[in-house]
Amino acid sequence: MVPQLDLKAEYSEIQSQIKKRVIRFFKSGRYILGPEVEALERNFAKFIGTQYAVGVASGTDALLLPLMAYDLKKGDEVITTPFTFIATATVIARLGAKPVFVDIEADTYNLNPDLIERKITSKTRGIVVVHLYGNPCRMREIQALAKRHKLFVIEDCAQACGAVYRNKRAGSLSDAGAFSFYPTKTLGAAGDAGMIITNIKKIYETIKSLRHHGDDGRHHAYNHVRIGINSRLDEIQAAVLNVKLKFLPKWNRQRQSHASYYDERIEKLKNSDIVLPQTTPNSSPVYHQYVLRVKNGKRDQFLSRLRNAGIQAAVYYPTPVHLQSCFGYLGYRKGDFPVSEQAAKEVLSLPLYPQIKKSHQQAVINTLSSL
């Protein structure tokens, strides 16, 4: 059995530190917005290279809250990719605004900057980009466009924690970066958690208020200056994340090294159905997923052969967002975003995580070599 991911292997690497920190947390009696959250916000902002960070309850809320801070409303439009996890687009819709999709690049699966401009209207307020699978978008082009049209840019960094583009970390390349610490992400909590980072003081202060019922910054004054939500990051999650953040650079290097191992071995198979993952120039991706493209209609055959061999391969994502029934009201049809639709039929994620054994990678390669 070759698992897609093994969180127990990760835990065994860090268990003594986690135990100490979690016991200290229980003994402190501080369970909400205490020293662990404050330390994590400081450590995380420093790690990414931004001024401010706000811990929140999930990656989804980390996307929602900056949009609330930009006062996104009914009638507004926000440009984003149809090839992502559903949450990237639903947060826009939840505020009554309209997600406007733009197709992806065939090689990186990220939003195609060359196709954005023609979708900008007088109602467009911003762009939400996704660094899919941990590989950064072409942010230079996207930022130039946003400046020209006075649009905000938010990065969905749920899969790109620690990734680098032109010597800056993902999340620091725009107005705000949204991170998920869902357990399977490159930096994962022991449950749900998220973080927003920004260099804009006003956005920081607004988000900090919004996550705590729109209070005026004094938590127990019960004075509410805007309509907020409850989206706090739990102290216990912050305690776990403060331990794990120190391991992240090493874990990301291991992911990169395992990805090169796959690259070299799979290249040698000279299988004309397989296209290796392509990365954005001048970037250092973190391989949240290692994704092959399997052409000629053979993806599902590859998937079932791998699964029959006990290898947990997976597909992220089988249905593009514009074709999800929850977005039926937007009126999109099959064929509207051909590059995304083709990708949904051809992508295949192989098992990859920092602690993966070489023998498991070799088993994957052996199975691929028989196809």
Ligand SMILES: *Cc1c(COP(=O)(O)O)cnc(C)c1O
């Ligand atoms: C995981 C993920 C999210 C949502 O994060 P949660 O913490 O599960 O709410 C959003 N966008 C992308 C691209 C993701 O991978």
